[in-house]
Amino acid sequence: MLTRREFIKYVAIGSASLLLGCAKKEALVTPTETPIATPMYRAEFILGYGKDHRLKGGKWGIGFFPKIHVLEKLVEYDLKNDDFIPNLARCWDIEQDGKVITFELNRGIKFSDGSELNAEAVKFTVEWLKINHPLGSETFESAEVVDDYTVSITYKEAKFFNLAKMAEFHMSIMSPKSVEPEGDPNGKFVLPIGTGPFKVVDYKEEQYAVYEPNEFWYERYGIKPKFKKFVVKFIKDEDTRVMALKSGEVDAISDYSHGGSDYTPRNQLGILQEEGYKVFKRVIPLTWIIAFNYEKVPFNDVKMREAVDLAVNRDEIVKIFDNQVLPARTLFIEDAPGIKEAGVMYECDPERAKQIIDELGCAGIEVNMIVDKAQSDQILVCQLIQQQLKDIGINVNLEILETGAYKQKRDAGEYDMRLYYIGGTDRRFYMRMFWRFHPARKWKAYVSERTGELCEKILTEFDKEKRKQYLIEFYKAIYEEHGVVPLYFDIMTTVASKNVDISYEEMFYYPNGIPFGEPLFYAVGVRA
Amino acid sequence: MLKYVARRILQIIPTLLGVSFLSFSLLYIFPGDPAEIILTITSGSEPSYEEIQKFRAEMGLDRPIIVQYIDWLSKAIRGDFGNSWTEGKPVMDLILQRLPASAELFFMTFAISISFAMLLGIVSAIYKDRAIDHFCRIFSLLGISIPSFWLGLILIWIFSVQLHLLPAFGYGGFEHLILPVLTWSFSFMAIKTRFVRSCLLEALSQDYVITARAKGLPKRIVVLRHALRNALIPIITYFSLSISHLIVGSIMVEVVFSWPGLGSLLVESVFKRDFPVVQALIFISGVLFVVINLVVDILYAIIDPRIRYGD
Numbered sequence: 001m002l003t004r005r006e007f008i009k010y011v012a013i014g015s016a017s018l019l020l021g022c023a024k025k026e027a028l029v030t031p032t033e034t035p036i037a038t039p040m041y042r043a044e045f046i047l048g049y050g051k052d053h054r055l056k057g058g059k060w061g062i063g064f065f066p067k068i069h070v071l072e073k074l075v076e077y078d079l080k081n082d083d084f085i086p087n088l089a090r091c092w093d094i095e096q097d098g099k100v101i102t103f104e105l106n107r108g109i110k111f112s113d114g115s116e117l118n119a120e121a122v123k124f125t126v127e128w129l130k131i132n133h134p135l136g137s138e139t140f141e142s143a144e145v146v147d148d149y150t151v152s153i154t155y156k157e158a159k160f161f162n163l164a165k166m167a168e169f170h171m172s173i174m175s176p177k178s179v180e181p182e183g184d185p186n187g188k189f190v191l192p193i194g195t196g197p198f199k200v201v202d203y204k205e206e207q208y209a210v211y212e213p214n215e216f217w218y219e220r221y222g223i224k225p226k227f228k229k230f231v232v233k234f235i236k237d238e239d240t241r242v243m244a245l246k247s248g249e250v251d252a253i254s255d256y257s258h259g260g261s262d263y264t265p266r267n268q269l270g271i272l273q274e275e276g277y278k279v280f281k282r283v284i285p286l287t288w289i290i291a292f293n294y295e296k297v298p299f300n301d302v303k304m305r306e307a308v309d310l311a312v313n314r315d316e317i318v319k320i321f322d323n324q325v326l327p328a329r330t331l332f333i334e335d336a337p338g339i340k341e342a343g344v345m346y347e348c349d350p351e352r353a354k355q356i357i358d359e360l361g362c363a364g365i366e367v368n369m370i371v372d373k374a375q376s377d378q379i380l381v382c383q384l385i386q387q388q389l390k391d392i393g394i395n396v397n398l399e400i401l402e403t404g405a406y407k408q409k410r411d412a413g414e415y416d417m418r419l420y421y422i423g424g425t426d427r428r429f430y431m432r433m434f435w436r437f438h439p440a441r442k443w444k445a446y447v448s449e450r451t452g453e454l455c456e457k458i459l460t461e462f463d464k465e466k467r468k469q470y471l472i473e474f475y476k477a478i479y480e481e482h483g484v485v486p487l488y489f490d491i492m493t494t495v496a497s498k499n500v501d502i503s504y505e506e507m508f509y510y511p512n513g514i515p516f517g518e519p520l521f522y523a524v525g526v527r528a
Numbered sequence: 529m530l531k532y533v534a535r536r537i538l539q540i541i542p543t544l545l546g547v548s549f550l551s552f553s554l555l556y557i558f559p560g561d562p563a564e565i566i567l568t569i570t571s572g573s574e575p576s577y578e579e580i581q582k583f584r585a586e587m588g589l590d591r592p593i594i595v596q597y598i599d600w601l602s603k604a605i606r607g608d609f610g611n612s613w614t615e616g617k618p619v620m621d622l623i624l625q626r627l628p629a630s631a632e633l634f635f636m637t638f639a640i641s642i643s644f645a646m647l648l649g650i651v652s653a654i655y656k657d658r659a660i661d662h663f664c665r666i667f668s669l670l671g672i673s674i675p676s677f678w679l680g681l682i683l684i685w686i687f688s689v690q691l692h693l694l695p696a697f698g699y700g701g702f703e704h705l706i707l708p709v710l711t712w713s714f715s716f717m718a719i720k721t722r723f724v725r726s727c728l729l730e731a732l733s734q735d736y737v738i739t740a741r742a743k744g745l746p747k748r749i750v751v752l753r754h755a756l757r758n759a760l761i762p763i764i765t766y767f768s769l770s771i772s773h774l775i776v777g778s779i780m781v782e783v784v785f786s787w788p789g790l791g792s793l794l795v796e797s798v799f800k801r802d803f804p805v806v807q808a809l810i811f812i813s814g815v816l817f818v819v820i821n822l823v824v825d826i827l828y829a830i831i832d833p834r835i836r837y838g839d
Contacts, residue, residue, distance in 0.1 A: 056615075058614055058616055134567060138576060206792070207786075207788055233786075235697050236786055237677075237783055237784050239681055239784075240681070240696060240784055243681070243685060243688060243689050244688075244697055247684075247688040248692070249696055402559065403565070403799065404559040405559035407561065408559040408561070411564075441576075442577060
C-alpha cells in the first residue's frame with residue numbers, strides 16, 4: 001500500500017516524464033516537406049488570416065482575399081500618380097463621355113485551368129456581376145464582344161467613375177467555368193477560377209483554404225514560386241492569430257485585404273518587431289474621421305465643427321495605436337491625388353477652440369457621440385476625444401452601442417458625432433469618395449451644396465489634371481466647412497516570422513512594378 | 529404514469545410555441561436594419577435604398593409579421609429553416625455541418641467536467657471546512673470568475689507559445705481538442721462542483737444520515753449509498769439541463785480557438801444579421817432545453833414515485 005507522500009511523489013515524477021516526453025517528441029520532429037524552386041525553401045507557406053475566404057461563393061460571391069489572389073482585374077490603380085494601369089486589359093477606349101468603355105485584352109493570358117482569357121470571359125463576368133452583385137447591378141448595363149480580345153462595356157451612367165470601378169475588388173474577372181452550367185451568368189457558382197497568382201485546391205469553410213501557384217501567372221512574369229502549397233488558416237481572434245505566429249503554427253499573419261477590420265493589434269506590432277518578426281506596414285488612403293450630424297444643432301454651425309477640429313490632438317490619438325498609425329493632418333495620405341497641392345493642414349489649437357466655444361456661448365454644452373461596440377479601438381479613440389473636448393467646454397456623452405443599435409441611431413440621426421472612415425485601400429479611393437461625399441448616397445460623411453457638386457465633378461471627369469483641380473477644391477471646401485475632422489490614417493500590415501523571405505516591394509507590388517494596394521504573397525519563400 | 533407523461537407532453541406545447549415565437553421575433557427585436565447590415569457585410573459595398581427594398585422583397589420581409597411567422601413555423605417544424613441570407617445555403621445544412629465539431633467539444637467537456645465536479649464536490653462536502661474543501665471552493669470560485677477567453681489565451685501562451693506542446697487553434701485531431709476542452713471545462717465544472725457540494729451537504733444533514741451513522745455504518749457507505757443517492761436527483765437534473773449548452777455554451781471558447789462549431793456560427797450570424805440561422809439556432813436550443821427538461825421530469829417520476837403522486 002502506498003503512503004500519501006509516495007503517491008504524490010510518483011504522480012509528480014509521472015507528470016514530469018509525460019511533459020518531457022512530449023517536448024522531446026516535438027524536438028525530434030523533422031521537416032518532411034519537399035523543396036521547390038530552391039532547396040532552401042519549404043514546400044508550404046502557412047498564413048493566418050481573420051476571415052473565411054467564402055470560396056463557395058455565398059450569396060454575393062467570394063471573399064476579398066481570393067478576389068485579390070485568385071482573380072485579377074482589367075485595370076489596376078496607382079494612387080500616387082492617379083493612373084489606371086493596364087492589367088488584363090492592355091488598353092481601352094472611352095466612348096460617349098464614358099457611357100461605354102471598350103477594353104482590349106492582353107493576348108496569351110491563361111486562367112489557372114489552362115483556358116484562355118478572352119472577351120467572352122469578360123462579358124460573362126460583367127453579366128454575372130450584374131445579376132449577382134449589388135455593385136454590378138448598379139454599374140453595368142450590358143457587355144458586347146467585339147472580337148476575341150475586345151469587349152465593349154456599357155455602363156448605366158456616363159462617368160469617369162466607371163473606369164475607377166473596374167479596379168475594384170468586385171470587378172475581378174473570372175472564368176466562365178467558375179459556374180455551372182459553364183458560362184451561364186444565372187448559373188450556380190462552383191469555385192473561382194482566375195488568372196491571378198494562385199489557384200484553389202482545397203477549402204474547408206471556416207477552417208482553411210489551400211492554394212497552389214498558378215503556373216501560367218508565374219510564367220507570364222518570368223518568375224518561379226518558392227513554395228508548392230499556400231495554406232491560409234482562418235483564425236478569427238486577433239490575439240490567437242498573434243500567438244499562432246509566435247508558436248510557429250503559421251509563418252505569417254496578415255490584415256483583412258479589405259482594410260479597417262480583422263487586423264493585427266496595432267499595439268503589438270512594435271513588440272513583434274523587437275522580437276525579430278518582420279513587420280510589413282503600408283499606410284493606406286483610409287482616414288478615420290469624426291463625422292458630425294451636420295444638419296442638426298449644434299453641429300449645423302460651422303464654428304462648432306471648427307472648434308472640435310481645433311480641439312483634437314491627433315498625436316495623442318495615434319498613441320492608442322502605439323504610434324503605428326499616422327496622425328491625419330490632411331484629409332487623405334499625401335500620396336492621394338491633389339493632397340500636396342491643396343496645401344490644407346489640420347492643426348490642433350485647443351486655446352483657439354475654447355475661445356470659439358466661449359464666443360458662441362456654448363461652454364458646457366452637452367453633445368452625444370455614438371460608437372460601435374464591436375470596434376474596440378474606436379471606443380478608445382472616442383474616450384480620448386471625449387476628454388479633449390471636455391477641455392474646451394464640450395461635454396460628450398459617449399454611447400457605446402451594439403452594431404445594430406449603433407446603425408439604428410445613425411440612420412435615425414440620433415447622434416451629434418460619430419467615428420467614421422473615408423477612403424479605403426488604394427483601389428477604393430474613388431469608390432469611397434462616392435459613398436461618403438456624394439449627395440445621392442444614404443450614409444454620407446458630409447455633403448454641402450459646394451462639396452456635393454465637386455464630388456460629382458470628380459467622379460465624372462476623365463481628364464486627370466482637371467480632376468485633380470476638382471479634388472484640390474474639394475479638400476479646401478471640406479476644410480473650410482469643417483465638414484469632417486480627420487483623425488488618423490489606417491495601415492495594412494503583414495507580420496512574418498524570421499524565416500520568411502520577402503521584400504517590401506514584393507509584398508506590395510506586382511513583379512512588373514505595378515503598385516498593389518493589398519499585401520501579395522507570390523514571392524514568399526519560407527526557409528526550412 | 530402514462531397519464532402523467534401525456535400531461536407533461538401537452539404542457540410543453542405552449543412553451544414550444546412561445547420559444548418559436550421568441551426565436552422568430554428576434555428579427556424584429558434586434559436593433560438595426562438586417563437588410564442594410566447584411567448587404568454591407570456580404571457584398572463589401574454600401575447598398576442603395578433600392579437594393580435594400582429589393583432584398584426585403586426577395587426575403588419576404590415585406591409581408592405582415594404574422595404571415596411571416598406562420599410560414600416560418602410551418603417549415604421549421606419540418607426542419608426547414610429556409611436559406612441563410614449570407615451563404616445562400618439551407619440553414620439546416622450549415623447547422624449539420626457545424627454540429628460534429630460542437631458535439632465533440634461539448635461531450636468531451638461534459639464528460640470531464642462532470643467527473644471532476646462530482647469528485648471535487650464529494651470531497652469538498654466530506655471534508656467540509658478542511659484544507660481540501662477550501663482548495664475546492666477556491667478552485668470553483670476561480671472557474672466561475674475567470675473569463676473563458678482570458679483563460680484560453682493564457683493556456684495557448686503556455687502550451688503553444690512557450691512549451692510548443694499543443695496547437696493554438698483549429699479543428700483536427702485529438703491534440704486540437706485539449707486546450708478548448710480544458711478552457712471550457714474549467715468554468716463548466718466550477719459551478720457544478722459547488723452544486724454537488726451543496727446538495728451533498730444538505731443530504732448529509734438529514735436525519736436518515738444521522739441514523740445511518742448511529743447504526744455504526746462506515747462513513748464511505750453513509751456518504752455514497754445513502755446521502756449521495758438522495759443528492760443525485762437534483763444533480764442529475766442540473767447536469768442534464770446543461771446539455772442545452774451544446775449550442776450556445778461554447779461561444780467564447782470557439783472564438784478564441786477558431787473552433788468551427790455552432791457557437792461561433794451563432795456569433796457570426798448575429799454579427800451578420802443572418803436571421804434564419806440565428807432563429808434556427810435559438811429555436812433548436814430552446815426546443816432542446818424543453819425536451820431535456822421533459823425527459824428529466826419523466827425520469828424523475830420513474831426514479832421517485834413521490835413526484836408523480838404529488839403531481
